[in-house]
Amino acid sequence: MALGTMLKAPLLLLGLLTEGLAQLAIPASVPRGFWALPENLTVVEGASVELRCGVSTPGSAVQWSKDGLLLGPDPRIPGFPRYRLEGDPARGEFHLHIEACDLSDDAEYECQVGRSEMGPELVSPRVILSVLVPPKLVHLTPEAGTMIPWVAGQGYVVSCLSGDAKPAPDITILLSGQTISDISANMNEGSQQKLFTVEATARPPGPPVIEWPGLDEGHVRAGQSLELPCVAQGGNPLATLQWLKNGQPVSTAWGTEHTQAVARSVLVMTVRPEDHGARLSCEAHNSVSAGTQERSIMLQVTPPSAITILGSASQVENKNVTLSCVSKSSRPRVLLRWWLGWRQLLPMEETIMDGLHGGYISMSNLTFLVRREDNGLTLTCEAFSEAFAKETFKKLLTLNVKYPAQKLWTECAPEGQKLRAGTRVRLVCLAIRGNPEPSLTWYKDSRTVTESRLPQEPRCMQLGNVEKSGSTFSRELVLVTGPSDNQAKFTCKAGQLSASTQLAVQFPPTNVTILANASALPPGDALNLTCISVSSNPPVSLSWGKEGERLEGLARPEFLGEQVLVVTAVEQGEALLPVSVSANPAPEAFNWTFRGYRLSPAGGPRHRILSSGALHLWNVTRADHGLYQLHCQNSEGTAEALLRLDVHYAPTIRALxxxxxxxxxxxxxxxxxxxxxxxxxxxxxxxxxxxxxxxxxxxxxxxxxxxxxxxxxxxxxxxxxxxxxxxxxxxxxxxxxxxxxxxxxxFAPQVEHPTPLTKVAAAGDSTSSATLHCRARGVPNIVFTWTKNGVLLDLQDPRYTEHTYHQGGVHSSLLTIANVSAAQDYALFTRTATNPLGSDQANIQFVSI
Known part of the structure; x- marks a missing residue:
């Protein structure tokens, strides 16, 4: 019992102090110089008491001290009429006798022996005389003996005041002969030092209190784990608590804290949508209660807006796709909006249907054209409502847009470049993007190229795997050229796209045959001899010789009509500037000059002069574009020609x-x-x-x-x-x-006027909050202002908080009003959107629920 603990504490402390001092009593062997020592004593106010002191050396001067004040050796102790020394001084008896003790005698005492010829100076142990003072005042409120009518079931306070006592009094209040243990007591100082006054108060059990988490009492969300403490203060015995839901018990567990006189019960439950409108009650009563005290809360359940998107995330580009977004039952109804990445999409149709437990189901149908640029973007369906303005519910869908490769091409030797048989050639097929990733397949003429080697083609052919770098895919084909590759068409395919290149392979004839028109003929007759060579590229130049000497005439170099004057190459590729010249004897040298600089006949980092005189360039750059001068010379003369290299390169955007x-x-x-x-x-x-x-x-x-x-x-x-x-x-x-x-x-601002938001309702009890929405379109950015009944709203007022959001050409302003007051806030609020091109406004009527 709290009161018992508070009132008995002083007595316990005094008892411990007394017990501790009692340990100083004279042991069996009395200290030298004393045969009797004083002891700690307790006496009731008005009674007499005697403190003993026996000295072993009679004739010495003996006196007592009180709280350090020497009382003197006179047995009558002047100035203290109630004090005297008792006993026979000749026998060493100097006992202090005190008549009619009062609070002034409550002190510490010592027996002191002065130095004399008979012995040294002595001092007894210090002892305590404790004087107990009974209570002198008892006052009951309401006043004892009076008749006061009380109403059954109501609580009343009874107090009892008792004072000027030592130690503090222990008060007990009885009701019809039975002790009321659940009382509270306050202890104060009395009219004198060391006296105490105590006032005890008895109260009936207090009504139960439900400690609701948060500001909006009763407002919960479906699926929320709710913990509600119920506390009842006071009562004897302490209150018994139970929880009821719609009048039916749901929890009868409770606990008590006697030191604080509190009964406590915690209801733990998971809120379900069907709990909307349920009445939760906490009841408190005890064995002497006139009735049950109750505290109730009505639940207002907002079911969660779980969202489902109906439709496939995998689509083909440039096709119209229809998706539906459906919310579960919600109260109040939710609004749905669509986002593709950062861009808002407008739905084709919106529908509201009745749902479970008094809620509503919202559905939004969206149809839009899927483009390859949308691949990987997040399609979001978002649900929002006034009931939960500070949170939204989203369902995300990542689009998988299928589309073919954007571009397909091959990189290889320049078109028309002559390749010698046995040359190692690298063909690369490249494609940009594509979903799913393109598979690149090589064909030679109409036959798929594989790693296998055909018997009639005993040569190496290496086919690489498809590799990816960024958004570019590539597959390499490396082969050693042979006669069958001449004019062969190598094609790379990726879906419906294809890119081809044709190789020009030079190879010598494998056999030359001379045919005569007769096998035998007389002297002087003519003989026709024909020289035939098997297939070769380019066609062979046949010459005749007799007995080791060539049969032909001498001529200076002369460029033939088939001489190519313009060569086209692609940047980072190769170029071959060919030479078609006739001369006898063959030219002694081929000298190439570009922009005034002679190219080294021995070759360089990116060029080589072939034995035929042709100029071979690789890793061509746009800086190689221009005119190249060729000079040929033999013993019969010289010849010159100008060849132009036209380097093509892909576009690069320089300004946009x-x-x-x-x-x-x-x-x-x-x-x-x-x-x-x-x-x-x-x-x-x-x-x-x-x-x-x-x-x-x-x-x-x-x-x-x-x-x-x-x-x-x-x-x-x-x-x-x-x-x-x-x-x-x-x-x-x-x-x-x-x-x-x-x-x-x-364009100038255009404020949206959604019908459900033209009126906003909230309780004006200075505890609720409300949010006003303003949404407008306009470019450039919009600045919002709010007025109340035509007066500009002071946003420095801590009750008003504005949050502004800008997303492209759509702008939103959310004005939150805290501690809504009916007198101050039930008004016409005007939202104005302004930019340099103009302004627009709309009204919201703020009303009571």
Whole structure:
């Protein structure tokens, strides 16, 4: 019992102190100089007491000290009429006798013996005389003896005051002869030092209190784990607690804390949607209660908006796909919106249906055109509502867009380059992107190339695996050329795409035969001899000799009509500048000059002069583009020719203003400038990266190209034309260049007016909070302002908090009002959206629930 503990503590302390001092009593062997020593004594106020002192050396001067004050050797002790020394001094008896003890006698005492011829100075151990003072005052409230009517079931306070006692009094309050143990007591100082006053109060058990977590009492979410403590203060015995749900017991477990006179019970439950409207009650009673005290809470359950997306995440590009987003039963109903990456998509249809437990099911159908650029993007369906403005529920779907390779090409020896039989040739097939990843297959003519070696082709052929680097896939075919490869068509295929190259392999004849028109003839007749060689490339040049001497005439070098004057090569590839010259004797030297510098006949890091005089270049760069001068010489004369190397390279976008901005109704050019060779008239094309198929049309825009610059002209710009555009430049050298540019159409704010949000209701009890929403479109960014009944809202007021969000051309402002007051906040709130092109506004009526 709390009171018993509080009131008995002083007595316990005094008892310990007394017990501790009692240990100083004279032991069996009395100290030298004393035959009797004083002891700690306790006496009730008004009684007499005697402190003993026996001295072994009679004749010495003996006196007592009280709290250090010497009382003197006079047996009558002047100044202390109730004090005297008792006993026979001749026998060493000097006992201190005190009549009618009172609180002033409560002190520490010593028996002191002065130095004399008979012995030394002596001092007895210090002892305590404790004087007990009974209570002198007892006062009952209500006043004892009075008749006061009490109402059954009500609680009343009874107090008892008792004071000026030592130690502090222990108060007991009886009800019809039975002790009320559950009382509280306060102890204070009395009218004098060492006296105490105690006031004890008896109370009935207090009503139970449910400690609700959070601010919104009763508001919970389905699936939430709820822990509700119920506390009842006081009562004797302490209260018995139980929990009821809709009048039915659900928990009868409780515990008590006697030191604090508290009964406590904790209800643990998982909230379900069907608990909406359930009444949770905590009841408290004890054996002497006139009735049961109860505290109840009504549950308001908001089921979770679990979301499901119906439809496949795997789609083929450039196809319209329809997906549905469905929420589980929710209260209040939720709104659904779609996002693809950072871009919001507009649904085709929205439906609200009745759900379980008084909730609503929301469904949103979305149809949009899937493009390859959407591959890997996250499609999000988001549910939101006023009931949970600070949180949203999302379902995510990662799109897997299937599309063929964007571009397929081969890298090998330049088209038309002559390759000697036995030369090691590397053919590479390359493809950009593609989902699923493209599988690259090589064909020779119509036959699939494999690692196996055919009997008629006893040579090496190595086929590599498909490799990936970034978004580029490649597969290499390495072969040693032979006669069967001449004019053979090597093709690489990836799905419906294919790229081919044809090899020109030079090989010598394996046999030469001379045929005569007669086997025998008389002298003087003519004989026709024919020289025949088997297949070779290029065709062999046949010459005749007689007895080791060549039969032909002398001639200076002369370029033939088949001499190639322009050679085309691709950057990073190879180039062969061929020589077709006739001379007898053969030219002694072939000298090549480029931009005034003579190329070393011995070769260099990227060039070699072949025995035929042809110039072979590799790792060609655009810096190699230009005129090459060839000088041939023999003993009969010289000849010169100019050959031009035209190096082609893929386009590179040099300038593209992103973003390009225009006001609604204005005109603008999206300009795309590239560096490329060759520059073709139709190499520029434009694409619109829109959501709907009709958005892709560029019919209302003019497409103009001038040399390396392409223009997309837009007149009378409309909001629907805003978005991403792609400049694509393809001059036949892979890969094409692509540049993304955003067209921003600036327009004045347009505030959305969703019907469910034109009125917002909340309790005006200064404990609730509410959130007002404002959503507007506009470019450039919008600034929001709020007014209440036409007066600008002071956002420095801690009750108002604004959060602003900007996402592209969509802007949102959320105004949260804390501690809603009916007097201050039930008003007409106006939201205004402003940017440099204008402003727009809408009203929200804030009303009571």
């Amino acid at each position: 203003q992103d973003p390009t901005e225009v006001n609604v109704g204005g005109s603008v050019d999206i300009v795309c400038t590239v560096d490329a060779n060759p520059i073709l008239p139709g190499m520029f094309s434009w694409e619109r990266l829109g959501e709907e198929e009709e958005d892709q049309s560029l019919d209302d825009m003019a497409k103009i190209s001038k040399g390396p610059t392409g223009h997309l002209q837009i007149h009378q710009a409309k909001l629907a034309q805003a978005g991403a555009y792609q400049c694509i430049v393809d001059n036949g050298v892979a890969p094409p260049a692509r540049g993304l540019v955003r067209l921003v159409v600036r």
